[in-house]
Amino acid sequence: MTDQTNGFDPLRLDCQLCFPLYVCAKEIVRKYKPHLDGIDLTYTQYLAMMVLWERRTVNVRDLGRILTLDSGTLTPLLKKLEQKGYLVRARDKQDERCLDVSLTEKGEKLKDRAACIPGKVAPCLGLSPEEAKTLHSLLHRILAHLPETEEG
Amino acid sequence: MTDQTNGFDPLRLDCQLCFPLYVCAKEIVRKYKPHLDGIDLTYTQYLAMMVLWERRTVNVRDLGRILTLDSGTLTPLLKKLEQKGYLVRARDKQDERCLDVSLTEKGEKLKDRAACIPGKVAPCLGLSPEEAKTLHSLLHRILAHLPETEEG
DNA sequence: ACAAAAAAGATTGTATACAATATAATTGCA
């Protein structure tokens, strides 16, 4: 029998960190959606484009490591972005296993239309700059620690 | 032309909160996976079971509001949990539109096997109790603020 | 050089998520 009183029960949703993290991530994506609809990108496509806006060219392996996504997710997503004309996919001549993804001019231009989006979504969180910095640092701390607990 | 120097560029992945949130949520689910595999639950199924372990019975509407999931996600998920024998689904006699979801004995017993999981995953985050509390409160602050910016 | 191992993507299958729509039941109001 588990705790039916108001005491601490680790299986209660509101005693956990994973659940608010899960909901926050989903709800923030929802906040992005109306803005991303305007430039015909999904949230994950937007993440991939952000990497390209920084680097112009990436191969799928590096992109997957940056975004923590595997080829099962990236292959169809990059094909869609190629269809939209925002990038081109081409095998690396030196190593035909690798697929290089490169920004097109159209993809480059899209950056100007995306530039205002983070500034529109950020206020929705309702955090002060210090709180945002604290959250940023806590999340990065978790991300740095997680790999250390493999097979744990 | 956007900032190519090391200056602040809001479109850089590492200048945003949404991206580490997105990755953290995914990676924590990944930490849960080996433990949940042992009790034949996916993460989302586990969330639904946690609500039932607290309340024994919920209707789909309330469950959806608690988990921020709609019927498109919940209907197939609850059918799977019913197939596994962890819950039963039955129309509310007073209001045949509503579907009540109730814990079975088998589902009740599953709680004992799940009880140890949060304690196994929590250390993977690598946060002190104070940091965890800070993160918890920041996330709940965001969740409380987000609805205030509807249509914003 | 050559077979085995490794690496990179692509494919397949399962499970979310959510928008949009459909259906059935209930409520509200003229």
Added chain:
DNA sequence: TGCAATTATATTGTATACAATCTTTTTTGT
């Protein structure tokens, strides 16, 4: 009372995610 609007869930379609497997290419060990 009767019908329009609302509510609750189900269904359909699209887009992730990821495990497992497959194919192709490259590297490695001998």
